[in-house]
Amino acid sequence: MQHSKRSLMFAAAASLLGTTTGAGAHGDEKHPKKAGPVRKEQKDWGIAGDAKAAKRTIDVRMLDTMRFTPDRIEVRQGETVRFNVHNAGKMLHEFVIGTKKENEAHAALMVKFPTMEHEEPYMAHVPPGKSAQLVWNFNRAGEFEFACLIAGHYQAGMVGKLIVAA
Known part of the structure; x- marks a missing residue:
């Protein structure tokens, strides 16, 4: 009886460790895009838009010189914009909309966890x-x-x- 309790406890601990060690680190494996509607969550900088409501498209290029073209975008409050983001470089880049504070915090996390993946409608x-x-x-x-x-x-x-004029 004592031996089976010990085995059961060891198995439970091992399964818990197995589920936590992989959390948050996705490595290089590709994950399929989630199907279904975009999660609309109000952020300080806006909310996910409906593609049918977009009256303007802004093309943005990402370069390996660590720059965007254009590097300044102006929109009006209430405007829904479609961004076409093209990576003209030879390394992975991303386009993330946010506040300076949010982006600084997220960038610091990315340095600590470089393989971290996330999927939000503003990135x-x-x-x-x-x-x-x-x-x-x-x-x-x-x-x-x-x-x-x-x-x-x-x-x-x-x-x-990114300037949003009232």
């Missing part, structure tokens, strides 16, 4: 030579930024200014 991971699209409704006025938060890219200056 796009774009492999070299590929393009991605995101649609965002800027329902809050203010100064925000778009950035690449891949480890070291934000710190190297891969950030642009």
Whole structure:
């Protein structure tokens, strides 16, 4: 009886360790995009937009020089914009909309956990030579930024200014 209790406890502990060690680290494996509707969560910089409501498309290029073109974007409060984001470089880049504070915190996390993956409607991971699209409704006025938060890219200056005029 004592031996089976000990085996059961060991098996339970091993299964718990197995579920926590892989959490948050995805390595290089590719994950399929989630099917279904985009999660609309209000952020300080707006909310996920409906593609049918987008009246303007803004093309953004990401470069291995750690720069965006353009590096400054102006929109009006209430405007829904479609971003066509093209990675013109040879390394992975991303386009993330947020506040300076949010992006700084997220960039610091990416340095600690460089293989961390995430999928939010205000961010796009774009492999070299590929393009991605995101649609965002800027329902809050203010100064925000778009950035690449891949480890070291934000710190190297891969950030642009986003002005939302009231």
